[in-house]
Amino acid sequence: MALDSIQKQLLEQVADLHEVPSGAYNIRANGESAGRNTTANIDIVTKTDKPGIDIIIKPGTKKESVHIPVLLSESGLKETVYNDFYIGDDADVTIVAGCGIHNDGDEASEHSGIHTFYVGKNAKLKYVEKHYGDGDGNGQRLMNPTTVVNVDEGGYVEMETVQIKGVDSTYRTTTAVLKDKATLIIGEKIMTHGSQSATTDFSVDMDGIDCAAHVVSRSVAKDKSHQLFISNINGNNRCNGHTECDAIVMDDATVSAVPKVNANHVEASLIHEAAIGKIAGEQLIKLMTLGLTEAEAEEQIVNGFLR
């Protein structure tokens, strides 16, 4: 199936791709498969019991990547997709997922991706997920991703999630279970505008000895949008946990942060930080003394913050 120009634009936004990628990929467009490629080490299999795919990466696979973009350009389409990722022991791979919704119609378009990762012993995964929406219709663009991460002994997972533009409502749930010496690093970037709302809910069980988790959210809320950040870190063993919410509020926007850390073990070391506020006046003044207008200064500060 060939992609049309709108779908190509969505693809560029969510995956930085102009055409179909090299390596393993699966492109889903308007609920159907629009292309797939597997490699000697990476297999992609369509689920038979529900919508979605299994991505199976052989143990020891090094420096390979998988792209699994989802594109919705038909107004009123609602789908829930289950994707399971099996990352073999000692593998070192990058997975790029993303969802772009273009809605010119009046009906809501909705994509809920439920991604479950099984990261093998000493495996290393970088997972990048971008969400983007556009279109001129009144129909809402909704995304409710759920991510479940299981990291086996010595595994290392770095998650980068970005939602910068055009998604009207999102409820993002991320849960993780870490075994011995496993590491999870999550960096989330969100910008909301108009009357959008975004909720992110993280829950991490640090079960293994010497496991570590860093959950960092940076966000900007503009206009009348609302954001809620929830994090729940459970230190169930000797471990290091850190959760941070750093937000800029502008206009009439509102942001709430509810970080919670639970030390269920005497050697669990947990930190939570939350800083919410408007752009510091001195930052604006500094950039204005360089010749930028107030609006240009604001833009530079926001772009830098979400970089």
Added chain:
Amino acid sequence: MLELKNVCFSAENDEGVKDIIKDVSLTIDEGFVAFTGPNGGGKSTLAKLIAGIYIPTSGQILFNGQDITNMSITDRAKLGVTYAFQQPVRFKGITVRDLVTMASGKELSVAEVCKYLSEVGLCARDYVGREVNASLSGGELKRIEIAMAMARGTELTVFDEPEAGIDLWSFSNLIAVFEKMHEKINGSILIISHQERILNIADRIIVIADGKIREDGKKEDILPSLLDTSAAACSVLTEKL
């Protein structure tokens, strides 16, 4: 080039309205002018009035004959006024390269950014991609602030206590930076400082105290008396101890 005419500035605090700058008039054309004087005397306030961060309660500020009294910070910057902060600002996510590029007002190559950083004694390779955030020390931030002022290269540059927060070892390098600036100056440098070695580079020294100009003259005339005063101040301090 820069002219202040009967400039007054008052600000409100808990105790009511306080006059901070009291009828200051001065003209600056020379290359390198230093403001000095006791803390709280009004030096930084004057600098901020020149940069447009504060607007005078009364009086007039002229730049090359143009009245800039009520002009915005941005417009003054575009006209050719640069203000290097006493306490540089940190930015999450914005890099040293971004700031130097913004300061220059045009796209700069990495090599050009590095040239400015090297001039202020920063090993460019280590800094060009660094975020200007809390991971940088006060001294590093000050040097980046000076590099930005150099990248702007405007007709008037105001440095607010560039030596503050810089360690002794780096201080000699800083002096060298300002000596070099003095040599190839194209406009005016106005520098607020308490340091004898910086005052020593100045062509002219203006002593600001209690919101007024207490002394104003050539370095040769002003500096010796200042050094005497500081000796007196020291003895007062010693007696107290």
